[in-house]
Amino acid sequence: MDELTRAKHRALYILERCDRTEQELRTKLSRNYEPEIVEEAICYVKQYDYINDKRYAVNYLKSRCQIKSRRQVEQELLYKKGISRDILEEACQETEAQDESLLIRRWMEKKHYSPETATQEEQRRFYQFLMRRGFQSEDILREMRSRAFE
Template identity: 45%
Template sequence: MSLQVMSVVPLEKGKARIRFDDGTEVVLYKGEIRKLGIEEGCVVTEAVYDKILNEILGKRAIKRAMHLLEKQDRTERQLYDKLKQNGYPESCIESAIAYVKSYHYIDDFRYASTYIRYHQEKKSRQKLKMELMAKGIGRDLVDAALEEEYVSDDQKKIAELLQKRHYSFEDADVSEQRKNYQFLLRRGFKSSDILHVMKQERQ
Protein backbone atom coordinates (compact mmCIF):
# COMPACT_ATOMS: atom_id res chain seq x y z
CA MET A 1 0.00 0.00 0.00
CA SER A 2 1.22 3.50 -0.79
CA LEU A 3 -0.35 6.91 -0.29
CA GLN A 4 0.08 10.12 -2.22
CA VAL A 5 0.58 13.42 -0.39
CA MET A 6 -2.11 15.79 -1.63
CA SER A 7 -1.08 18.86 0.37
CA VAL A 8 1.39 20.15 2.96
CA VAL A 9 -0.05 23.17 4.77
CA PRO A 10 2.22 25.19 7.11
CA LEU A 11 0.94 25.74 10.65
CA GLU A 12 2.16 27.64 13.70
CA LYS A 13 5.05 26.52 15.92
CA GLY A 14 7.06 24.91 13.13
CA LYS A 15 4.41 22.38 12.17
CA ALA A 16 2.55 21.48 8.99
CA ARG A 17 -0.60 19.51 8.20
CA ILE A 18 -0.19 16.72 5.65
CA ARG A 19 -3.22 15.39 3.79
CA PHE A 20 -3.05 12.04 2.01
CA ASP A 21 -5.17 10.88 -0.91
CA ASP A 22 -7.25 8.58 1.34
CA GLY A 23 -8.43 11.64 3.30
CA THR A 24 -6.18 11.06 6.32
CA GLU A 25 -4.54 14.13 7.83
CA VAL A 26 -1.55 14.25 10.18
CA VAL A 27 0.38 17.09 11.80
CA LEU A 28 4.18 16.84 11.91
CA TYR A 29 7.06 19.16 12.66
CA LYS A 30 8.73 20.57 9.56
CA GLY A 31 12.02 18.92 10.55
CA GLU A 32 10.29 15.53 10.64
CA ILE A 33 8.74 16.20 7.23
CA ARG A 34 12.17 17.00 5.74
CA LYS A 35 13.72 13.93 7.35
CA LEU A 36 11.00 11.69 5.91
CA GLY A 37 11.35 13.29 2.49
CA ILE A 38 7.71 14.28 2.34
CA GLU A 39 6.53 16.95 -0.07
CA GLU A 40 3.35 17.73 -1.95
CA GLY A 41 2.67 15.19 -4.71
CA CYS A 42 5.10 12.55 -3.48
CA VAL A 43 4.15 8.94 -2.76
CA VAL A 44 4.64 7.60 0.77
CA THR A 45 5.30 3.87 1.29
CA GLU A 46 3.44 1.77 3.82
CA ALA A 47 6.59 1.55 5.97
CA VAL A 48 6.91 5.35 6.15
CA TYR A 49 3.19 5.76 6.83
CA ASP A 50 3.34 3.22 9.68
CA LYS A 51 6.36 5.02 11.10
CA ILE A 52 4.43 8.29 11.11
CA LEU A 53 1.41 6.77 12.89
CA ASN A 54 3.16 4.47 15.34
CA GLU A 55 6.68 5.69 16.04
CA ILE A 56 6.07 9.43 15.78
CA LEU A 57 2.42 10.37 16.33
CA GLY A 58 1.46 7.32 18.39
CA LYS A 59 4.10 8.05 21.03
CA ARG A 60 3.38 11.77 20.85
CA ALA A 61 -0.34 11.21 21.41
CA ILE A 62 0.38 9.19 24.57
CA LYS A 63 2.66 11.91 25.92
CA ARG A 64 0.05 14.54 25.12
CA ALA A 65 -2.64 12.50 26.85
CA MET A 66 -0.48 12.12 29.96
CA HIS A 67 0.25 15.84 29.98
CA LEU A 68 -3.45 16.70 29.73
CA LEU A 69 -4.31 14.33 32.60
CA GLU A 70 -1.54 15.79 34.77
CA LYS A 71 -3.28 19.16 34.51
CA GLN A 72 -6.74 17.88 35.41
CA ASP A 73 -8.84 14.74 35.58
CA ARG A 74 -10.87 14.15 32.42
CA THR A 75 -13.47 11.76 31.11
CA GLU A 76 -12.63 9.46 28.22
CA ARG A 77 -14.78 11.60 25.92
CA GLN A 78 -13.10 14.83 27.03
CA LEU A 79 -9.65 13.34 26.43
CA TYR A 80 -10.72 12.05 23.02
CA ASP A 81 -12.08 15.46 22.02
CA LYS A 82 -8.91 17.22 23.18
CA LEU A 83 -6.61 14.89 21.24
CA LYS A 84 -8.84 15.22 18.19
CA GLN A 85 -8.62 18.99 18.54
CA ASN A 86 -4.82 18.67 18.66
CA GLY A 87 -4.91 17.02 15.22
CA TYR A 88 -4.07 13.40 16.06
CA PRO A 89 -5.41 10.67 13.73
CA GLU A 90 -8.13 8.35 15.00
CA SER A 91 -5.84 5.33 15.38
CA CYS A 92 -3.36 7.32 17.49
CA ILE A 93 -6.13 8.66 19.72
CA GLU A 94 -7.54 5.18 20.29
CA SER A 95 -4.09 3.82 21.16
CA ALA A 96 -3.37 6.70 23.56
CA ILE A 97 -6.71 6.25 25.32
CA ALA A 98 -6.19 2.48 25.60
CA TYR A 99 -2.76 3.14 27.13
CA VAL A 100 -3.93 5.57 29.81
CA LYS A 101 -6.98 3.41 30.57
CA SER A 102 -4.74 0.39 31.15
CA TYR A 103 -3.03 2.32 33.97
CA HIS A 104 -6.34 3.76 35.23
CA TYR A 105 -5.19 7.29 34.48
CA ILE A 106 -8.69 7.78 33.15
CA ASP A 107 -11.67 6.10 34.78
CA ASP A 108 -15.13 7.47 34.02
CA PHE A 109 -16.70 5.85 37.10
CA ARG A 110 -14.06 7.41 39.35
CA TYR A 111 -14.54 10.77 37.61
CA ALA A 112 -18.33 10.61 38.08
CA SER A 113 -18.02 9.59 41.73
CA THR A 114 -15.62 12.44 42.51
CA TYR A 115 -17.78 14.94 40.63
CA ILE A 116 -20.89 13.88 42.57
CA ARG A 117 -19.15 14.06 45.95
CA TYR A 118 -17.84 17.55 45.18
CA HIS A 119 -21.01 19.07 43.68
CA GLN A 120 -23.93 17.32 45.33
CA GLU A 121 -24.42 19.94 48.03
CA LYS A 122 -25.33 22.54 45.40
CA LYS A 123 -26.93 20.49 42.62
CA SER A 124 -29.82 18.09 42.35
CA ARG A 125 -29.46 14.44 41.44
CA GLN A 126 -30.99 15.05 38.02
CA LYS A 127 -28.72 18.05 37.32
CA LEU A 128 -25.62 16.00 38.20
CA LYS A 129 -26.80 13.20 35.94
CA MET A 130 -27.35 15.56 33.01
CA GLU A 131 -23.96 17.24 33.45
CA LEU A 132 -22.04 13.97 33.69
CA MET A 133 -23.75 12.53 30.63
CA ALA A 134 -22.95 15.77 28.77
CA LYS A 135 -19.28 15.07 29.58
CA GLY A 136 -19.60 11.78 27.67
CA ILE A 137 -20.07 9.36 30.58
CA GLY A 138 -22.55 6.55 29.89
CA ARG A 139 -25.93 6.49 31.64
CA ASP A 140 -25.24 3.18 33.41
CA LEU A 141 -21.95 4.44 34.90
CA VAL A 142 -23.59 7.70 36.00
CA ASP A 143 -26.49 5.84 37.63
CA ALA A 144 -24.07 3.51 39.43
CA ALA A 145 -21.99 6.44 40.71
CA LEU A 146 -25.11 8.29 41.88
CA GLU A 147 -26.35 5.18 43.68
CA GLU A 148 -23.04 4.91 45.51
CA GLU A 149 -22.25 8.57 46.22
CA TYR A 150 -25.38 10.71 46.21
CA VAL A 151 -26.62 11.40 49.75
CA SER A 152 -28.09 14.91 49.59
CA ASP A 153 -31.73 15.68 50.31
CA ASP A 154 -33.10 17.74 47.42
CA GLN A 155 -35.90 19.33 49.42
CA LYS A 156 -33.47 20.40 52.14
CA LYS A 157 -31.20 21.80 49.45
CA ILE A 158 -34.10 23.76 47.91
CA ALA A 159 -34.93 25.33 51.27
CA GLU A 160 -31.24 26.28 51.81
CA LEU A 161 -30.94 27.87 48.35
CA LEU A 162 -34.09 29.90 48.85
CA GLN A 163 -32.80 31.07 52.20
CA LYS A 164 -29.51 32.17 50.61
CA ARG A 165 -31.51 34.15 48.04
CA HIS A 166 -33.29 35.91 50.95
CA TYR A 167 -36.60 34.62 49.68
CA SER A 168 -39.44 35.35 52.09
CA PHE A 169 -42.21 32.79 51.88
CA GLU A 170 -44.57 35.15 53.66
CA ASP A 171 -43.88 38.35 51.74
CA ALA A 172 -43.07 37.19 48.21
CA ASP A 173 -45.48 38.28 45.49
CA VAL A 174 -46.46 36.09 42.53
CA SER A 175 -43.67 37.49 40.35
CA GLU A 176 -40.97 36.68 42.93
CA GLN A 177 -42.44 33.23 43.54
CA ARG A 178 -42.30 32.48 39.80
CA LYS A 179 -38.75 33.85 39.51
CA ASN A 180 -37.44 31.60 42.29
CA TYR A 181 -39.42 28.62 41.03
CA GLN A 182 -37.80 28.99 37.58
CA PHE A 183 -34.37 29.42 39.19
CA LEU A 184 -34.74 26.10 41.01
CA LEU A 185 -36.04 24.35 37.90
CA ARG A 186 -32.91 25.47 36.01
CA ARG A 187 -30.81 23.97 38.79
CA GLY A 188 -32.38 20.61 37.95
CA PHE A 189 -34.75 20.22 40.90
CA LYS A 190 -38.07 18.48 40.36
CA SER A 191 -41.17 20.66 40.20
CA SER A 192 -42.86 18.49 42.83
CA ASP A 193 -39.99 19.01 45.30
CA ILE A 194 -39.93 22.78 44.72
CA LEU A 195 -43.68 23.14 45.22
CA HIS A 196 -43.59 20.85 48.26
CA VAL A 197 -41.00 23.04 49.98
CA MET A 198 -42.81 26.27 49.10
CA LYS A 199 -46.14 24.91 50.28
CA GLN A 200 -44.60 23.52 53.46
CA GLU A 201 -42.94 26.81 54.30
CA ARG A 202 -46.19 28.68 53.88
CA GLN A 203 -48.09 26.53 56.37
Protein backbone atom coordinates (compact mmCIF):
# COMPACT_ATOMS: atom_id res chain seq x y z
CA MET A 1 0.00 0.00 0.00
CA ASP A 2 1.46 3.34 -0.99
CA GLU A 3 1.72 6.41 1.26
CA LEU A 4 -1.28 8.24 -0.26
CA THR A 5 -3.59 5.25 0.16
CA ARG A 6 -2.51 4.90 3.79
CA ALA A 7 -3.16 8.59 4.39
CA LYS A 8 -6.65 8.30 2.87
CA HIS A 9 -7.43 5.28 5.03
CA ARG A 10 -6.11 7.10 8.10
CA ALA A 11 -8.28 10.15 7.33
CA LEU A 12 -11.36 7.95 6.98
CA TYR A 13 -10.50 6.16 10.22
CA ILE A 14 -10.17 9.49 12.08
CA LEU A 15 -13.47 10.79 10.70
CA GLU A 16 -15.25 7.51 11.39
CA ARG A 17 -15.24 8.15 15.14
CA CYS A 18 -16.39 11.78 15.14
CA ASP A 19 -16.67 14.80 12.90
CA ARG A 20 -13.59 17.02 12.66
CA THR A 21 -12.69 20.33 11.12
CA GLU A 22 -10.33 20.45 8.18
CA GLN A 23 -7.60 21.95 10.36
CA GLU A 24 -7.98 19.23 13.01
CA LEU A 25 -7.71 16.52 10.36
CA ARG A 26 -4.74 18.25 8.73
CA THR A 27 -2.96 18.45 12.10
CA LYS A 28 -3.55 14.77 12.85
CA LEU A 29 -2.42 13.61 9.41
CA SER A 30 0.64 15.87 9.29
CA ARG A 31 2.14 13.99 12.23
CA ASN A 32 2.78 10.99 9.98
CA TYR A 33 2.63 12.19 6.38
CA GLU A 34 4.22 14.77 4.11
CA PRO A 35 2.25 17.97 3.38
CA GLU A 36 1.46 17.00 -0.24
CA ILE A 37 0.08 13.63 0.86
CA VAL A 38 -1.98 15.31 3.61
CA GLU A 39 -3.52 17.75 1.12
CA GLU A 40 -4.43 14.96 -1.29
CA ALA A 41 -6.01 12.91 1.50
CA ILE A 42 -8.04 15.95 2.60
CA CYS A 43 -9.19 16.58 -0.97
CA TYR A 44 -10.26 12.94 -1.13
CA VAL A 45 -12.47 13.09 1.97
CA LYS A 46 -13.81 16.52 0.95
CA GLN A 47 -14.95 15.23 -2.42
CA TYR A 48 -17.28 12.78 -0.62
CA ASP A 49 -18.35 15.48 1.87
CA TYR A 50 -16.93 13.48 4.79
CA ILE A 51 -15.42 16.71 6.05
CA ASN A 52 -17.38 19.95 5.97
CA ASP A 53 -16.39 22.87 8.21
CA LYS A 54 -19.72 24.67 7.84
CA ARG A 55 -21.69 21.59 8.91
CA TYR A 56 -19.29 21.10 11.80
CA ALA A 57 -19.67 24.75 12.91
CA VAL A 58 -23.48 24.61 12.79
CA ASN A 59 -23.59 21.40 14.84
CA TYR A 60 -21.01 22.74 17.30
CA LEU A 61 -22.95 25.99 17.77
CA LYS A 62 -26.22 24.13 18.33
CA SER A 63 -24.79 21.75 20.89
CA ARG A 64 -22.38 24.02 22.80
CA CYS A 65 -24.63 27.08 23.01
CA GLN A 66 -26.83 25.09 25.36
CA ILE A 67 -24.15 25.33 28.06
CA LYS A 68 -21.76 28.12 27.01
CA SER A 69 -22.13 31.70 25.86
CA ARG A 70 -22.34 32.14 22.12
CA ARG A 71 -19.26 34.35 22.11
CA GLN A 72 -17.21 31.69 23.90
CA VAL A 73 -18.35 29.01 21.44
CA GLU A 74 -17.49 31.25 18.49
CA GLN A 75 -14.01 31.85 19.92
CA GLU A 76 -13.49 28.10 20.30
CA LEU A 77 -14.47 27.53 16.67
CA LEU A 78 -12.17 30.27 15.41
CA TYR A 79 -9.08 29.61 17.50
CA LYS A 80 -9.23 26.00 18.70
CA LYS A 81 -11.00 24.33 15.81
CA GLY A 82 -9.61 26.46 12.97
CA ILE A 83 -12.89 27.49 11.37
CA SER A 84 -12.57 30.54 9.13
CA ARG A 85 -14.45 33.73 10.02
CA ASP A 86 -16.53 33.51 6.80
CA ILE A 87 -17.69 29.98 7.54
CA LEU A 88 -18.45 30.95 11.14
CA GLU A 89 -20.61 33.86 9.97
CA GLU A 90 -22.55 31.55 7.65
CA ALA A 91 -23.04 29.02 10.45
CA CYS A 92 -24.22 31.75 12.84
CA GLN A 93 -26.84 32.83 10.32
CA GLU A 94 -28.13 29.27 10.10
CA THR A 95 -28.49 28.82 13.86
CA GLU A 96 -30.79 30.82 16.05
CA ALA A 97 -29.38 32.73 18.98
CA GLN A 98 -29.65 31.10 22.39
CA ASP A 99 -31.28 32.97 25.28
CA GLU A 100 -28.18 33.77 27.32
CA SER A 101 -30.17 35.03 30.30
CA LEU A 102 -31.36 31.46 30.80
CA LEU A 103 -27.73 30.28 30.84
CA ILE A 104 -26.82 32.99 33.35
CA ARG A 105 -29.70 31.88 35.61
CA ARG A 106 -28.46 28.29 35.35
CA TRP A 107 -24.99 29.42 36.45
CA MET A 108 -26.57 31.29 39.36
CA GLU A 109 -28.29 28.11 40.48
CA LYS A 110 -25.24 25.94 39.94
CA LYS A 111 -22.96 28.29 41.87
CA HIS A 112 -25.63 28.88 44.57
CA TYR A 113 -25.43 32.59 43.89
CA SER A 114 -28.18 34.70 45.43
CA PRO A 115 -28.10 38.43 44.58
CA GLU A 116 -30.22 39.25 47.64
CA THR A 117 -27.67 37.85 50.10
CA ALA A 118 -24.42 38.25 48.16
CA THR A 119 -21.80 40.64 49.42
CA GLN A 120 -20.21 43.15 47.05
CA GLU A 121 -17.15 40.91 46.82
CA GLU A 122 -19.29 37.87 45.91
CA GLN A 123 -21.17 39.93 43.31
CA ARG A 124 -17.90 41.12 41.79
CA ARG A 125 -16.44 37.60 41.67
CA PHE A 126 -19.58 36.12 40.13
CA TYR A 127 -19.74 38.92 37.54
CA GLN A 128 -16.09 38.33 36.58
CA PHE A 129 -16.70 34.57 36.44
CA LEU A 130 -19.49 35.10 33.89
CA MET A 131 -17.45 37.64 31.90
CA ARG A 132 -14.67 35.06 31.54
CA ARG A 133 -17.29 32.67 30.18
CA GLY A 134 -18.04 35.14 27.38
CA PHE A 135 -21.36 36.59 28.53
CA GLN A 136 -22.20 40.22 27.73
CA SER A 137 -21.92 42.68 30.60
CA GLU A 138 -25.45 44.04 30.14
CA ASP A 139 -26.95 40.52 30.19
CA ILE A 140 -25.10 39.65 33.40
CA LEU A 141 -26.07 42.88 35.15
CA ARG A 142 -29.70 42.60 34.03
CA GLU A 143 -29.99 39.08 35.45
CA MET A 144 -28.17 39.96 38.67
CA ARG A 145 -30.47 42.97 39.20
CA SER A 146 -33.69 41.18 38.26
CA ARG A 147 -32.91 38.34 40.68
CA ALA A 148 -32.15 40.81 43.46
CA PHE A 149 -35.69 42.24 43.30
CA GLU A 150 -37.62 38.96 43.10
